[in-house]
Amino acid sequence: MTTHPPPAPAAALMQQLADFAGFSDEEGALTRLYLSPAHREAVAWLRDRMTEAGMSVRLDPAATLIGRYEGTRPGLPAVLIGSHIDTVRNAGRYDGNFGVLAGVQAVAELNRRGERLPFAIEVLAFGDEEGVRFPVTLTGSRAIAGTVTPGAFDVADRDGVRHGDALRAFGGDPDRVGEAAKRPEDVLAYLELHIEQGPVLESEGLPVGVVTAINGARRFRITVGGMAGHAGTVPMEMRRDALTAAAEMILAIERRALAEPDLVATVGTIEALPGAVNVIPGRARFTIDLRAPQDSQRDKAAEDIRAALDGIAAYRRVTLAVEPIHAAPAAQCDPTLMDAFAAAIERAGIRPFRLPSGAGHDAMALATLCPVAMLFVRCKGGVSHNPAESITVDDAAVALDVLLDMLRTLKP
Numbered sequence: 001m002t003t004h005p006p007p008a009p010a011a012a013l014m015q016q017l018a019d020f021a022g023f024s025d026e027e028g029a030l031t032r033l034y035l036s037p038a039h040r041e042a043v044a045w046l047r048d049r050m051t052e053a054g055m056s057v058r059l060d061p062a063a064t065l066i067g068r069y070e071g072t073r074p075g076l077p078a079v080l081i082g083s084h085i086d087t088v089r090n091a092g093r094y095d096g097n098f099g100v101l102a103g104v105q106a107v108a109e110l111n112r113r114g115e116r117l118p119f120a121i122e123v124l125a126f127g128d129e130e131g132v133r134f135p136v137t138l139t140g141s142r143a144i145a146g147t148v149t150p151g152a153f154d155v156a157d158r159d160g161v162r163h164g165d166a167l168r169a170f171g172g173d174p175d176r177v178g179e180a181a182k183r184p185e186d187v188l189a190y191l192e193l194h195i196e197q198g199p200v201l202e203s204e205g206l207p208v209g210v211v212t213a214i215n216g217a218r219r220f221r222i223t224v225g226g227m228a229g230h231a232g233t234v235p236m237e238m239r240r241d242a243l244t245a246a247a248e249m250i251l252a253i254e255r256r257a258l259a260e261p262d263l264v265a266t267v268g269t270i271e272a273l274p275g276a277v278n279v280i281p282g283r284a285r286f287t288i289d290l291r292a293p294q295d296s297q298r299d300k301a302a303e304d305i306r307a308a309l310d311g312i313a314a315y316r317r318v319t320l321a322v323e324p325i326h327a328a329p330a331a332q333c334d335p336t337l338m339d340a341f342a343a344a345i346e347r348a349g350i351r352p353f354r355l356p357s358g359a360g361h362d363a364m365a366l367a368t369l370c371p372v373a374m375l376f377v378r379c380k381g382g383v384s385h386n387p388a389e390s391i392t393v394d395d396a397a398v399a400l401d402v403l404l405d406m407l408r409t410l411k412p
């Protein structure tokens, strides 16, 4: 009888990610909604992988699957490694899932070598990061941090199923979600590996990067009021065209965002009213999404944009209404953990590179509980939320090595 060496951890991880993508609510595409049948199957499968990796496994009241690998003695504070296993509709297989399965694979590797660290490791598979099914998000990670929004379980999905009922049917318990919260003294850090979902690492020619912060966002709804009129009879110099004013405003927003690194501003929707080919638009509505790694930087940009818009409105004799519709603070990654990731990357012979995260992640919620850090992995073309999402086995290997090396250097 011949014995085969165990598969290289990264190859095993890639195979697991392929297998895991089979748990879908939709035939022929990956759609795994929170608390759905596919989520249930994914949890059952993951439970087995965690058990094989030497972890004790439980589902917490907010439906987060938690695998725990004890340290040099039982009951030590834990380093949490997590991400989400829900997906958008017609998703790629790496967003979220990579961070969870990489965490399990790292523990499997420690377990295979009989290695215990001076802290426990808990791998967390959150169920609700994408916020696709219910009008809530980060339920699992907020439950761990003890910050679930009141009323979060009273909302319903588009079929009228209440969040609380769906959670109960899944094996969770909305009335006991408070018990899912970790005490700060039981948690050393939260680490999240995630695909970048953007093109920066690829353009730098790097497999991984250290995340500095998860950008905070502010969103506004803008209404520009002019005067509707006949497209044929009102002379150009007498018009108060709301849409041309909005167009000038949008370019001013773009200019402001271009003026400094890491700041991004997007006008994603626009509407002209009444909306007819032969009518001068009397009203225009658009939205602004503004993000930056520092809240102060973002807020200064918001002020500058407001001033620019006021100036354009005055000069074009239109009214301007600015309505804030969303605000989320930026979450800073922990400098010590960032340095530990960077040192591990350097030891792997790779230039350590730091970048902010433009997208939101579970780490945002955990940042209120403990120090957090994220490692981004290069993804092809920066494509994400798309079946074409792709990473290489070599990059997965680097990410795994860096994670394991970094864990071995962490001091409790």
Ligand SMILES: [Zn+2]
Pocket: 084, 095, 096, 129, 194, 361
């Ligand atoms: Zn994600």
